[in-house]
Amino acid sequence: MEIIASITVGLLVAIGIWMMLDRGLLRVVLGVIVLGNGVNLAVFVSGRLDGRAAAFVGESGAPALAANPLPQALVLTAIVIGFALFVFALAVLKRSWELHDNVETDRITAVAEEPAPDLAPKPVADGHATPARAAETEGKA
């Protein structure tokens, strides 16, 4: 049983890494998700899969062949945290699509490498001039 699970982990990680090497950001994000699930499964398998009974400790102690509850608790935590991070990654993907009009990773990273925009002083109501980030207005969503 562990062998099958371990091979599945290997496959998921391989697929995840292969997808993350893609040029499209969509594939990269999906690859992160696949990789994350592979890792979650690996953590689950680390508690061994030979458990046959729920890990309730009764009067006579823990049952023989009780499943190890700790990796289950760990993987539950990891799934919840991972889900939140994937949602954030998807939000970044959606916004990239809107702002950059394409999701090619090379083009997106090139934007951060461009020279820093100048801060143009602009007058405000009380007569003082304060600097403003020029040409960044499209991001105020």
Next chain:
Amino acid sequence: MNALIIAPILIPLATLVLTLLARRHDRLATFFSLAGATALAAVGLALVVFAAEGRILASQAGSWAAPYGISVVIDRLSAAMVAITGIIGLATVVFALARDDDPARSRGFHPLVHGLLVGVCGAFITGDVFNLYVWFEVLLVGSFALLVLGGGKRRLSGTVVYVVLNLVATMMFLLAAGMLYGASGSLNMALLAQAFAAGEVPATANAAIVLMLTAFSIKAALFPVFGWLPASYHVAWTPISALFAGLLTKVGVYALIRIVTLFWPDAGIAHDVLLWVACATMLIGVLGAAAQVEVRRILSFHIVSQVGYMILGLALATPLALAGAVFYLIHHIVVKANLFFIGGIAARLTGSERLAAMGGLYAHAPWLAILFAIPALSLAGIPPLSGFWAKFVLVKASLDASAWIAAAVALVTGIFTLLSMSKIWNEAFLKPHPAGGISARSAAGLRPALWAVSALAAMTVAIGLGAGPVMDYAVAAADQLAAPQAYIQAVVAAGGR
């Protein structure tokens, strides 16, 4: 006593909730944020006072004995890191009071900063490997949102790089934690350290540790996996990038120090590898900075180069070298955050952070020139500032350990750092402003930012002039790191009732 141990997590968490509740009332939210950051700094300093006596504070969540409860452990290193986190958090919140119409100065700022501080403090005080993973995730979520705060193409593209590479590092860490549990049956750092010392763990556990150290190396931006840092830090709003520059990579360095000193206390092949990695990190980082022409991008590469010094201390593994690493951590966090703050002020006064478009600051704002000179010279290691003592101890430790190449690289890196700082000095401060002059009005509303910067500069001078007590503390912290038995005993003794 238990309340004080858990306070570094509870205070920023409570502040996060309060600032979130008061998000529609800017003044109230700012008040909560300032109060929370002040309280965190105060608790951190109180912990330093306790830890300085040599006691290791340990507590078990829910009073369950060691393998079942999650351990919280505060030794000298953890206490110092919590204190410095509180101070940088406070400086960031104060700096953000300055008038600025960057869209990132929004309602989300205060809750997210304190959310980040929860994760950072949690990582510094936990004694459990999986719990460390959880705190890493907490600080990661906060940093994702802070980095992109304010929006715009530039920030978004920096965030894409940051998010993807940090997610991969985090998953490697999770996989390593799972493997470690599968191999050893425990996740409690103290019990694992005991098992490692007694040789009771199978060899596969060492593979898990290697994977874990790789994940931390990505977080700490070591060569050759530092690429994400200079690609993302320069896009965020000034106080946010200063907070990141001060704290985030150092959480990775702290985790490396903690794991290596606990599990592999004796110098071995891992230390040799770390030594080469440290040398490459120092040199490549500083050479990368030489090619940059924007203030924050230069400083970002210097973060990489400086992290190499701390890892050099860890790799040499002698008590003196570890003391140097601890001293370097404390000194570096203050100096690096301050340089990012000052870079932001300079960019605001001159209207750009491209060196070519900057200038005239020495004539226009001599006070800023002095404030820049203090951390810049400290970073390069000019006596009597804090960086000199940090570098001096590390170079001496390298020479003692006959690591001639490491000592040479450390000294050469110091010279290049000085060159880099004088490049910023010449371009931004001495050279006349290319567009004619600096408008005096752009300094309006900057006063809080100057308070934050002056306080941190004063700290740098104080650490430099009062290096004796700080170095004593660092040496004592290194002694605790070099002899993990006390750490293990504190955790075991803190068992359930």
